[in-house]
Amino acid sequence: GIHDNHTLSRLASIGQVSAGIAHEVRNPLTAVKGFLQLMQQETPHVYLDIACSELERAISTLQNLLNVSKPDLDEEAYVPINMCVELESILQLFQDQIYRVEIDKQLRNTDTVIYGRRNQLKKAFFNLLKNAHEAIVGEGRITVHHARIGERVVIRIGDTGVGIPAEKLELLGTPFFTTKDEGTGMGLTQVFSTVYQHGGKIEVKSAHGAGTEFEIQLPVRNQHDTGVVELNLQMIEGQS
Ligand code: ADP
Numbered sequence: 269g270i271h272d273n274h275t276l277s278r279l280a281s282i283g284q285v286s287a288g289i290a291h292e293v294r295n296p297l298t299a300v301k302g303f304l305q306l307m308q309q310e311t312p313h314v315y316l317d318i319a320c321s322e323l324e325r326a327i328s329t330l331q332n333l334l335n336v337s338k339p340d341l342d343e344e345a346y347v348p349i350n351m352c353v354e355l356e357s358i359l360q361l362f363q364d365q366i367y368r369v370e371i372d373k374q375l376r377n378t379d380t381v382i383y384g385r386r387n388q389l390k391k392a393f394f395n396l397l398k399n400a401h402e403a404i405v406g407e408g409r410i411t412v413h414h415a416r417i418g419e420r421v422v423i424r425i426g427d428t429g430v431g432i433p434a435e436k437l438e439l440l441g442t443p444f445f446t447t448k449d450e451g452t453g454m455g456l457t458q459v460f461s462t463v464y465q466h467g468g469k470i471e472v473k474s475a476h477g478a479g480t481e482f483e484i485q486l487p488v489r490n491q492h493d494t495g496v497v498e499l500n501l502q503m504i505e506g507q508s
């Protein structure tokens with residue numbers, strides 16, 4: 269399905285609301301955990317142990333949510349970015365961590381530059397590659413494609429993995445949606461909110477058992493568009 273700006277903005281605001289709640293709930297839970305630990309030192313009890321580790325689990329869930337929408341990530345400056353160079357460096361890092369999966373790079377229009385938040389984009393493409401890798405059982409292939417189409421950079425991450433059933437497609441990007449035992453369901457939330465912030469678009473093509481392809485489109489900004497970007501940079505510098 270195509271996740272256009274409307275879908276992305278809806279998911280981004282779900283993310284913001286949940287981050288607000290996460291922040292409010294995490295602090296009292298952390299306080300309660302502290303008191304339980306004190307009680308545990310005074311009068312050790314196995315129930316206190318269990319209570320502490322359950323609280324720890326809840327707190328780490330909330331922390332995952334906060335990591336995605338942290339305000340300092342929202343304040344990262346927009347800089348000129350060559351996505352081919354970024355993809356190469358992400359893949360370099362990624363390649364060291366995977367086995368049995370072959371990576372097929374198809375990088376065209378290697379000198380196109382976009383304006384974006386580098387760390388956020390890096391994290392997003394890392395999240396997509398990680399999902400692609402996790403979807404592959406045994407041997408398989410991940411295809412990374414980059415091209416410029418008109419005023420957009422189009423990046424496709426394809427995999428030969430398990431695929432996504434049709435009824436799950438529309439849940440992608442919703443905070444905490446996961447089908448994995450150890451999943452956080454926060455990876456795609458980060459991806460969707462990053463693409464939304466960059467004025468982009470996401471399309472997901474998948475069939476159960478037949479692999480998945482995520483297509484990300486990001487607008488190319490020309491030299492004469494950068495007035496807005498420069499203004500943003502100045503405002504951020506002025507704040508610190
Ligand atoms: P997590 O990876 O922690 O489960 P994500 O937000 O990254 O959370 O992904 C959410 C869910 O979307 C995954 O649990 C999985 O079911 C599905 N998914 C995402 N990417 C892929 C993919 N490339 N192939 C198959 N399923 C995927």
Ligand code: MG
Nearest residue numbers: 398399455456
């Ligand atoms: Mg993931």
